Amino acid sequence: MLFLTRRATFSASHYYWNDAWSAEKxxxxxxxxxxxxxxxxNYTIEVTVAGEADxxxxxxxxxxxLKDVMEREVLAAWDHRHLNLEAPEFAxxxxxxxxxxxxxxAWKRLEPSVAAAGGARLSRVRIYETPEIFAEYRGEP
Amino acid sequence: MLFLTRRATFSASHYYWNDAWSAEKxxxxxxxxxxxxxxxxNYTIEVTVAGEADxxxxxxxxxxxLKDVMEREVLAAWDHRHLNLEAPEFAxxxxxxxxxxxxxxAWKRLEPSVAAAGGARLSRVRIYETPEIFAEYRGEP
Amino acid sequence: MLFLTRRATFSASHYYWNDAWSAEKxxxxxxxxxxxxxxxxNYTIEVTVAGEADxxxxxxxxxxxLKDVMEREVLAAWDHRHLNLEAPEFAxxxxxxxxxxxxxxAWKRLEPSVAAAGGARLSRVRIYETPEIFAEYRGEP
Amino acid sequence: MLFLTRRATFSASHYYWNDAWSAEKxxxxxxxxxxxxxxxxNYTIEVTVAGEADxxxxxxxxxxxLKDVMEREVLAAWDHRHLNLEAPEFAxxxxxxxxxxxxxxAWKRLEPSVAAAGGARLSRVRIYETPEIFAEYRGEP
Amino acid sequence: MLFLTRRATFSASHYYWNDAWSAEKxxxxxxxxxxxxxxxxNYTIEVTVAGEADxxxxxxxxxxxLKDVMEREVLAAWDHRHLNLEAPEFAxxxxxxxxxxxxxxAWKRLEPSVAAAGGARLSRVRIYETPEIFAEYRGEP
Amino acid sequence: MLFLTRRATFSASHYYWNDAWSAEKxxxxxxxxxxxxxxxxNYTIEVTVAGEADxxxxxxxxxxxLKDVMEREVLAAWDHRHLNLEAPEFAxxxxxxxxxxxxxxAWKRLEPSVAAAGGARLSRVRIYETPEIFAEYRGEP
Numbered sequence: 001m002l003f004l005t006r007r008a009t010f011s012a013s014h015y016y017w018n019d020a021w022s023a024e025k026x027x028x029x030x031x032x033x034x035x036x037x038x039x040x041x042n043y044t045i046e047v048t049v050a051g052e053a054d055x056x057x058x059x060x061x062x063x064x065x066l067k068d069v070m071e072r073e074v075l076a077a078w079d080h081r082h083l084n085l086e087a088p089e090f091a092x093x094x095x096x097x098x099x100x101x102x103x104x105x106a107w108k109r110l111e112p113s114v115a116a117a118g119g120a121r122l123s124r125v126r127i128y129e130t131p132e133i134f135a136e137y138r139g140e141p
Numbered sequence: 142m143l144f145l146t147r148r149a150t151f152s153a154s155h156y157y158w159n160d161a162w163s164a165e166k167x168x169x170x171x172x173x174x175x176x177x178x179x180x181x182x183n184y185t186i187e188v189t190v191a192g193e194a195d196x197x198x199x200x201x202x203x204x205x206x207l208k209d210v211m212e213r214e215v216l217a218a219w220d221h222r223h224l225n226l227e228a229p230e231f232a233x234x235x236x237x238x239x240x241x242x243x244x245x246x247a248w249k250r251l252e253p254s255v256a257a258a259g260g261a262r263l264s265r266v267r268i269y270e271t272p273e274i275f276a277e278y279r280g281e282p
Numbered sequence: 283m284l285f286l287t288r289r290a291t292f293s294a295s296h297y298y299w300n301d302a303w304s305a306e307k308x309x310x311x312x313x314x315x316x317x318x319x320x321x322x323x324n325y326t327i328e329v330t331v332a333g334e335a336d337x338x339x340x341x342x343x344x345x346x347x348l349k350d351v352m353e354r355e356v357l358a359a360w361d362h363r364h365l366n367l368e369a370p371e372f373a374x375x376x377x378x379x380x381x382x383x384x385x386x387x388a389w390k391r392l393e394p395s396v397a398a399a400g401g402a403r404l405s406r407v408r409i410y411e412t413p414e415i416f417a418e419y420r421g422e423p
Numbered sequence: 424m425l426f427l428t429r430r431a432t433f434s435a436s437h438y439y440w441n442d443a444w445s446a447e448k449x450x451x452x453x454x455x456x457x458x459x460x461x462x463x464x465n466y467t468i469e470v471t472v473a474g475e476a477d478x479x480x481x482x483x484x485x486x487x488x489l490k491d492v493m494e495r496e497v498l499a500a501w502d503h504r505h506l507n508l509e510a511p512e513f514a515x516x517x518x519x520x521x522x523x524x525x526x527x528x529a530w531k532r533l534e535p536s537v538a539a540a541g542g543a544r545l546s547r548v549r550i551y552e553t554p555e556i557f558a559e560y561r562g563e564p
Numbered sequence: 565m566l567f568l569t570r571r572a573t574f575s576a577s578h579y580y581w582n583d584a585w586s587a588e589k590x591x592x593x594x595x596x597x598x599x600x601x602x603x604x605x606n607y608t609i610e611v612t613v614a615g616e617a618d619x620x621x622x623x624x625x626x627x628x629x630l631k632d633v634m635e636r637e638v639l640a641a642w643d644h645r646h647l648n649l650e651a652p653e654f655a656x657x658x659x660x661x662x663x664x665x666x667x668x669x670a671w672k673r674l675e676p677s678v679a680a681a682g683g684a685r686l687s688r689v690r691i692y693e694t695p696e697i698f699a700e701y702r703g704e705p
Numbered sequence: 706m707l708f709l710t711r712r713a714t715f716s717a718s719h720y721y722w723n724d725a726w727s728a729e730k731x732x733x734x735x736x737x738x739x740x741x742x743x744x745x746x747n748y749t750i751e752v753t754v755a756g757e758a759d760x761x762x763x764x765x766x767x768x769x770x771l772k773d774v775m776e777r778e779v780l781a782a783w784d785h786r787h788l789n790l791e792a793p794e795f796a797x798x799x800x801x802x803x804x805x806x807x808x809x810x811a812w813k814r815l816e817p818s819v820a821a822a823g824g825a826r827l828s829r830v831r832i833y834e835t836p837e838i839f840a841e842y843r844g845e846p
Binding site for chain 6: 142143144145146148149197198199200201203204205230232
């Protein structure tokens with residue numbers, strides 16, 4: 001079994017907020033992240049697929065194809081966007097765009113394309129909010 | 142002459158816009174950066190002071206003091222903020238928070254404190270918007 | 283299952299030595315690391331917790347809390363210290379402060395606080411001695 | 424169980440090609456990588472061994488020994504080489520030197536030495552072609 | 565005066581050789597770099613322009629334009645190429661594609677476009693062969 | 706004029722102390738760095754030489770030669786050492802091994818060898834104590 005990983009970066013804004021709470025409680029729980037003007041990050045997404053190397057090409061998947069999938073499914077929706085206002089999974093739900101939730105949401109965006117292509121399966125999605133903080137999701141067992 | 146540099150990071154949102162232009166022209170000139178919901182970055186600020194090493198301490202300046210100046214003068218105003226809406230130099234003026242303008246604005250914020258401390262002078266301020274893009278300002282000659 | 287990771291850095295001194303050996307044998311086995319004046323590193327500690335994202339906050343754990351735990355349990359004891367002389371687990375025992383032993387020792391320092399908080403479990407501790415060398419401990423199965 | 428990792432870098436040339444295909448098809452599948460003059464990378468190899476820390480030394484393996492094994496078994500054959508023309512596993516076979524195949528080939532080069540030394544087992548080999556692309560092999564289960 | 569910098573990366577092969585010397589002397593002077601099969605690197609090019617920030621846009625130059633210039637003038641000729649065989653300045657001359665010569669050659673490729681655009685001047689070109697080695701050219705005084 | 710730079714790393718211990726002061730005052734001025742057990746860093750030294758590219762080799766200086774000079778003149782004296790106790794310039798004088806003083810001391814160690822070789826001159830020495838802090842010395846004008 002081989003694990004092949006590709007990284008990409010995107011720049012986005014977000015804030016953390018719970019409508020059911022007072023502004024005071026939001027500030028207590030979310031600190032400076034509760035500022036509803038938003039702040040932003042240079043996010044890194046790291047997508048890992050698992051499979052066998054094709055005996056002719058030597059590829060688990062074509063990395064150009066994987067880059068295109070990442071750009072079409074994730075970056076087109078999130079790059080240079082305000083995640084709370086423009087990313088469908090966060091704008092339409094009471095879901096905070098935390099690093100953890102971004103990792104799950106990116107998995108859901110990527111998994112159908114990887115599965116449809118056959119050959120390899122999505123193994124891991126990692127999102128870095130900063131070089132010091134990252135979340136990883138490996139799907140449901 | 143010695144040059145001593147300290148780095149710090151901050152996360153902020155911004156967009157680029159010119160009120161005198163139509164939305165169409167703003168989009169043509171500023172591309173995805175014209176999205177007024179904002180997007181964001183993990184910025185790095187790199188502050189360089191120039192001077193002689195104190196013969197007793199071996200310091201050009203005390204790096205703890207420099208860190209405090211950077212936090213008080215720059216990070217307190219810009220970190221976890223929307224620069225267009227909350228940073229005074231951009232909120233109160235028709236000035237886009239480009240990397241270039243951030244470098245000049247940070248210089249103006251830092252220079253009086255460095256000058257007042259005596260001994261060393263502010264030599265250079267560099268702002269990284271991403272690891273691939275940075276602007277540097279060295280003051281007026 | 284989500285895995286959330288936070289990094290921090292600390293600067294410390296260490297050397298490698300076995301009292302039961304001659305100076306010559308210590309030199310043969312430990313090379314330049316046997317210099318008992320000590321040498322040092324900028325260590326990076328990477329702490330990973332595993333759990334579910336809280337449906338309200340979107341957090342596996344509060345990253346501010348995790349940072350505080352890391353600072354209180356690990357950095358307060360090791361940062362700007364000589365590990366052989368000042369870190370209790372190495373000063374009081376015949377244990378070399380290798381990267382491997384630091385990973386186990388950091389796990390033992392962190393695990394009770396993570397377990398006591400409930401919700402998430404400590405999944406992995408990684409210590410980088412340099413960018414080229416790191417050790418990882420995942421607890422006992 | 425502890426996992427100890429060491430990184431090294433090497434610079435090499437490669438291209439992707441399948442003799443059974445036309446030049447046109449090679450270009451369609453492999454894009455710019457089909458240029459048979461070759462292009463190159465600064466590769467990073469990351470080798471992880473798993474085991475217990477020796478109670479006397481605190482080592483899973485001696486990192487100097489691991490460095491020597493990596494240099495003798497991998498870097499001596501691949502560093503400053505054209506992988507398609509000079510690396511035996513690629514020059515003598517119809518195997519493309521993809522990141523995936525390099526990870527498997529490095530495992531095969533390293534595993535006998537680690538196994539012969541006893542105490543620790545080879546756990547993982549990761550090859551970075553660029554900071555954005557890497558492949559990982561963990562051996563056969 | 566502001567200095568604005570943009571980075572890009574390219575992957576290329578090269579070797580060092582002097583036709584006027586014996587193979588033995590080439591090996592003595594150029595070491596492993598004299599291997600005429602070539603080896604390669606992930607190069608980074610860092611281009612700095614100097615000028616004033618436009619009062620309306622806040623730009624010294626449009627970074628999208630600068631990226632296009634770098635891709636058209638440098639990356640189109642050098643990326644995924646064998647520099648000794650395919651880059652015109654090295655293929656047609658007895659010039660080794662050292663990091664130093666790449667910096668000068670990139671300057672010559674970029675300077676006319678920057679000058680023609682007006683407003684800013686090319687200030688510095690830096691080429692990283694590896695993260696440990698780089699050359700910088702600032703034009704003739 | 707070309708500027709050619711090579712980086713290397715070394716690991717060393719240090720502390721800051723002034724014998725003329727009380728322990729209390731040392732603590733006030735130097736904070737945690739006054740701990741006389743020492744602490745340590747992975748330092749990076751970046752050495753820049755300036756000159757013309759040799760028309761035959763394309764080298765400002767031979768980078769293998771520069772690496773050897775850096776290892777012989779700087780790393781042999783400082784790597785895996787306690788700078789206050791073992792580096793001659795700090796052990797024999799009342800000079801604190803600050804990043805600033807290390808930059809000057811490295812310049813003095815390197816300059817004679819670069820001058821003796823002819824062709825290029827030492828232009829700049831930069832010492833990183835951490836990725837966030839660095840000092841640069843350019844010699845006397």
